[in-house]
Amino acid sequence: MNCSEIILKPIGIIHTPFKSIDDHVPIQGALSPDTEGKVVVFPEYAGGLKDLDGFSHIFLIYYFHKSKAVKLRARPYMEQTVRGMFSIRSPHRPNHIGLTVVQLLSVDNNMLQVKGLDMIDNTPLIDIKPYNPYFDAPSNVRIGWMESHFDDEKRKKNITVKSEKEWLHE
């Protein structure tokens, strides 16, 4: 391997209504589709936003800057059972990288208006990628321990958006 350490520089900041971890941050953007916010890309990268406005959805890759912990086993947000870190979407990951698909409402110079956010205000942005279901939405999917929470009949009543507070404080 060529690198034992990878150094990233934030390319922007994600602004959301969640000013702190006490602020009822959603588990996932898709479960809070109306949460609107703004992505400010640093001006030196604005040229890279050309053509993005044709896409209705984008991946935001970002840094969980509020999490300092690494927990290889943790209780996921939807249940009490302790699970392996790589089977859940907790911020307490070895590299603290977050991934959310959001709806792109508009692009104005270096500012994106987006919907479906699930991160804390001022989260450092690492990358933006266009979402394309031909690349990113496989079929015949099994979702392991999450299955029971998304049973077609149950899922609407079972998935509630609570605070991430307890989780982050754990």
Place this chain on the structure above:
Amino acid sequence: MNCSEIILKPIGIIHTPFKSIDDHVPIQGALSPDTEGKVVVFPEYAGGLKDLDGFSHIFLIYYFHKSKAVKLRARPYMEQTVRGMFSIRSPHRPNHIGLTVVQLLSVDNNMLQVKGLDMIDNTPLIDIKPYNPYFDAPSNVRIGWMESHFDDEKRKKNITVKSEKEWLHE
């Protein structure tokens, strides 16, 4: 913001059939669904793989270790028109982070057998996340400049898997 620099450590290595950029690396894993390979997670993180085997698909987040360039405008792989970096999936991104959904075939201790790979052998792994279509597969999607390449009638014949060589050498 709390961090002007983010330091990551690889958590494993992705082994693929593509030994170099001359080796016909696919554009996207979904376009080369039968490309099989192995993800070796470093033993110290193996505990985090618990429960992952219930998922049929996972996100691999990795480092484009062969790309040193940053190109805010570039020709995407599917056409000749120069596009904004954040509207394409090129490796020459400010933070050189890659994202691919792969099919998970098996988990054996710290080794994952996967299908649908599109990166070069020995790519450093940064994170693994479980894929859940309720989080990660929005509906009513528009895909901007990519639309014409995925027209339902055309897409099977238009999308061919070529070498990434020219692109990486650009």
